[in-house]
Each structure stands twice: as C-alpha cells, then as structure tokens.
Amino acid sequence: MKGVHFLISTLAILASATFLVSASDPSSLQDFCVALNDTKSAAVNVDNLLGLNTLGLSLARIDFAPNGLNPPHTHPRATEILVVLEGTLYVGFVTSNGDGNRLFTKVLNxxxxxxFPIGxxxxQLNVGKVNAVAFAGLSSQNPGVITIAKAVFGSQPPINPDxxxxxxQVDDNVVDYLQKQFWYDNN
Structure with missing residues (x-):
C-alpha cells in the first residue's frame, strides 16, 4: 500500500510541475543589420531564408578591414556566439547597470x-594588420540590432540636444557635432 501512495504522490508532483512549463512564439518584430566602419556583414535570417521560420536562429558573416569596427550594439532578442575564421579581433561586452556595467574583453585569434549574452x-574591432573574418550565430530568427551611437545621436526626429x-554631461556643441555625423544615414 505504501508503494501505491508513493506512486500517486510522485504522479501528483509531476502533474503539478507541468503547469510551470511555458512556451512562446518568436517576436514578430523585424529588424535588419547594416555594417558600419570598414566592416561588411552578410546576414542570414528569416527575411532572406524562409526555412529559418520558427527555428529561432540567424547567422551572419562579418568581414573586417584592418582597424575595422563593428561598433557598440545590442541584439534585444538574441544571444550571439562569434567564431573567428581569420585574423585577430578585440571583442567585449558590458554587463547591465544592475551588475555594475562591468566590461568583459578578450583578444580572439x-x-x-x-x-555575447542577450541584450x-x-x-568587435580588428586589431590585426590584415583582414579578419568571423561568423556570428544568433539565438533568434529576428535578433534585432541597435547600434548605440546611431540610435542615440542619429534618431529621426533627433532626440532633444538638451x-x-x-x-x-557634455556641451551642446558636442551633441550637435555628434548628431551631424549621422544625418547622412537618415535621408
């Protein structure tokens, strides 16, 4: 009889645990990545390879000229894993405000x-004297990309300079100068 009670208790616990399971569909937001500053990027995502729909992944090849930079950016819906195929890259990420904005960096060969954790x-910066090539895998079919400087200083309409x-904590002239650097992108 104890065995029956144990079995019933175990089944009840397992049945209760199934209520804790959840699932969701990928975000319906659509973003695209544009390479900047001596880098070229070829993205493979659900927009150009429909077979990725619902698989939750994207891939990008990034080509860096010497001193080429993939500027500070974030992917709001994906973790990124980067593999260096050629060259030498200095890479890093910054933790969130709650974690003290700690910088983690490494030179990759x-x-x-x-x-790079989600969000x-x-x-990435090519610190070598020759071209560098990397592949990035992202854990979303639509990872999104927000290039920090462009989002802050190149938004349309512009964010109020004040x-x-x-x-x-800079002079208005510095803000004006930085905003003018992005005007060409927003025509």
Whole structure:
C-alpha cells in the first residue's frame, strides 16, 4: 500500500510541475543589420531564408578591414556566439547597470569563440594588420540590432540636444557635432 501512495504522490508532483512549463512564439518584430566602419556583414535570417521560420536562429558573416569596427550594439532578442575564421579581433561586452556595467574583453585569434549574452552592449574591432573574418550565430530568427551611437545621436526626429547634453554631461556643441555625423544615414 505504501508503494501505491508513493506512486500517486510522485504522479501528483509531476502533474503539478507541468503547469510551470511555458512556451512562446518568436517576436514578430523585424529588424535588419547594416555594417558600419570598414566592416561588411552578410546576414542570414528569416527575411532572406524562409526555412529559418520558427527555428529561432540567424547567422551572419562579418568581414573586417584592418582597424575595422563593428561598433557598440545590442541584439534585444538574441544571444550571439562569434567564431573567428581569420585574423585577430578585440571583442567585449558590458554587463547591465544592475551588475555594475562591468566590461568583459578578450583578444580572439583564428578558431577562437566568444559569447555575447542577450541584450548586452557589445563590439568587435580588428586589431590585426590584415583582414579578419568571423561568423556570428544568433539565438533568434529576428535578433534585432541597435547600434548605440546611431540610435542615440542619429534618431529621426533627433532626440532633444538638451536631453543628450545633460545625459552625457557634455556641451551642446558636442551633441550637435555628434548628431551631424549621422544625418547622412537618415535621408
């Protein structure tokens, strides 16, 4: 009889645990990535490979000229894993405000791998004297990309310069200069 009670108790616990399981569909938001500053990126996502629909992944090849930069950016819906195929990259990410905005960096060489956690600001810089090539795998069919400087200083309409001057603790002329750097992108 104890065995029956144990079995019933075990089944009741397992049945209760199934209520804790959840699932969701990928976000319906659509973003795209544009390479900047001596980098070229070829993205493979659900927009150009429909077979990725519902699989929850994307892939990008990034080509870096010497000193080429993939500027600080974030993917709001994906973790990124980067594999260096050629060259040498200095990479890093910054933890969130609650974690003290701690910077984690590493110099990667051919064959090295680095992970950028979902939603955290990160970057890659070619520190070698030759071209570098990397592949990035992202854990979403639509990972999104927000390039920090472009989002802050290149938004249309522009963010009020007084807000930016106060937020960055700089003179209005600095904000004006930085906003002008992005005007060509928003025509």
């Amino acid at each position: 051919k064959g090295d791998v680095f992970v 955290l600001i990160h970057f 807000v930016l001057a106060k937020a960055f």
